[in-house]
Amino acid sequence: MSDPVVIVGASLGGLRTAEALRRSGYAGPVTVFGDEPHAPYNRPPLSKDVLAGGEVTHAAVAFPQRAATADVLWRLGTRIGSADLERRRVRTADGEEVGYRALVVATGLRPKRLFPRTAALAGAFALRTLDDAGELSAALTPGTRVVIAGSGFVGCEVAATARQLGCEVTVVGSSGLPMLGPLGEALAEDLMERHEQRGVSFHMGTHVAEVIGRDLVEGVRLADGSELACQVLVEAIGSVHNTEWLSGNDVDADLGLRTDSAMRVLRVDGSPWPDVFAVGDVARFPNAIYGDTPASIEHWNIPTETAKRAGRVLALQLAGDPGLADAVAERFAPIPSFWSDQYDIRLLAYGLPALADRVELLAGRRGEDCVYGYFVGAELVGVCGIGMRSEVMRHRDEVSRYGQLPIGETD
Known part of the structure; x- marks a missing residue:
């Protein structure tokens, strides 16, 4: 054979x-x-x-x-x-x-880990596999103090889940806003406010510089010198x-x-x-x-x-x-797509919003269901919405046309 x-x-x-x-x-x-x-x-x-x-x-x-x-x-x-x-x-x-x-x-x-030793430290978790989820789920009990290192999608999704389970949650992120790269400033700021309304705390513009605790997590020390006590540390700093x-x-x-x-x-x-x-x-x-x-x-x-x-x-x-x-x-041009559920918020996106040099609110209102468009010049390179799925889908084909015509040219 x-x-x-x-x-x-x-x-x-x-x-x-x-x-x-x-x-x-x-x-x-x-x-x-x-x-x-x-x-x-x-x-x-x-x-x-x-x-x-x-x-x-x-x-x-x-x-x-x-x-x-x-x-x-x-x-x-x-x-x-x-x-x-x-x-x-x-x-x-x-x-x-x-x-x-x-x-x-x-x-x-x-997943990337903050430091070599955190992989063996009780109370430190990285989430990629089913077994990872099982171990982290068992640790997220009501009242547990949780620090999440990383403010991307995984970090914010875990924050939402942990908060719904009754944990005290703090997110630490190196950028000015959570999920800033893929969402842009307006929508990222909107999402951060929705998390804060549900009790999540944010320390942005800094990072975890040290994990406190010899055998198990007792807290973290941030690059700005502040310390946060916790029993659970979730590392969501990339891959x-x-x-x-x-x-x-x-x-x-x-x-x-x-x-x-x-x-x-x-x-x-x-x-x-x-x-x-x-x-x-x-x-x-x-x-x-x-x-x-x-x-x-x-x-x-x-x-x-x-x-x-x-x-x-x-x-x-x-x-x-x-x-x-x-x-x-043959031309290979798959349209990137992502979705994210956080509390009762459902994000749906097509294209690559991170490429944009301009972001525009296309429909809805900030703080409610809304759709943002992401542009390079006059061309739509991405669309992302909270709710309003039909409106997001309406722009999907327009996103796929980016790169087929010179910027600014129309049929």
């Missing part, structure tokens, strides 16, 4: 790649390696519904397995420690060597791409694993490895909406979009299909 297509990462991207391979006609063997013991599951609810639910179960977030991938071999709880792309081999952490016909990297991200296992190979893994628009991993000289692909958060790829510069886009729809793209191209390649060249040349 021929070597399988090996997918490293039993994630949403890994699952959707296997599905895309089958949907595109590939019927050969597929093996998926995942270092967690769990089959693929949905991560966004971990900081919201799952964290607040008390009992954290895989069934609550598991993705359904379709019949088309019933014959996929899932090797869960098995970490890949290294790879040799020239020899088409991966090696597990316990030394087993596995050959592949093609390799798909879907290893995603892991690291899981690419170390590819070290020693001819790849560009700075800021994510660089690929072309067909999701083929590139060598340092820019030429593609024909049998190595990357999908999801770990991939740094060019999006035709925003130009030729590869970027890692950590939005919830990107693993699915990149997996569909990689699976189709790879299936054509494995079949020797003459349509491969046309498929590789």
Whole structure:
């Protein structure tokens, strides 16, 4: 039997790649390696519904397995420690060597930690996995003093959940406002006020400089000299791409694993490895909406979009299909999308608001349901709303047109 297509990462991207391979006609063997013991599951609810639910179960977030991938071999709880792309081999952490016909990297991200010692400190948590959510959920009891280092989406979602569970919550952020980069000043300020109305405290423009406590968290000392007592510290300061296992190979893994628009991993000289692909958060790829510069886009729809793209191209390649060249040349322009639930507030966004040089209130009112548009010159590059879903959706196609016409030009 021929070597399988090996997918490293039993994630949403890994699952959707296997599905895309089958949907595109590939019927050969597929093996998926995942270092967690769990089959693929949905991560966004971990900081919201799952964290607040008390009992954290895989069934609550598991993705359904379709019949088309019933014959996929899932090797869960098995970490890949290294790879040799020239020899088409991966090696597990316990030394087993596995050959592949093609390799798909879907290893995603892991949380940054404030300091090396916090990973082993009782009361310090980072949230990425289902097991992380279970451990943190057990610690969020009424009256517990919680400090959240990081004021991005994960930090603010955990703050909302912890506050609803009766905890005393303080968020520490290095920027002037929480979620400032993706939301812009007006909407970020609005969201901060809504958190404050519900009892969350903010220390902005500073960062955690020291964790107080030898074996367990007793508090933190901030860069501005102030101290905050706490029993729980949540580290939500960003992520690291899981690419170390590819070290020693001819790849560009700075800021994510660089690929072309067909999701083929590139060598340092820019030429593609024909049998190595990357999908999801770990991939740094060019999006035709925003130009030729590869970027890692950590939005919830990107693993699915990149997996569909990689699976189709790879299936054509494995079949020797003459349509491969046309498929590789097709314009790949997925519209980034994200959503966030905080209390009864539901944020929905399309595009990349962080690119904007101008933000405009398009509908609604500050403090209530509202929609903001994010512009570069006259062109809409992003839209984000609280509620008003139909209004947000109305601008989605306009966002996708950015980059197709010169700035300021209309049909």
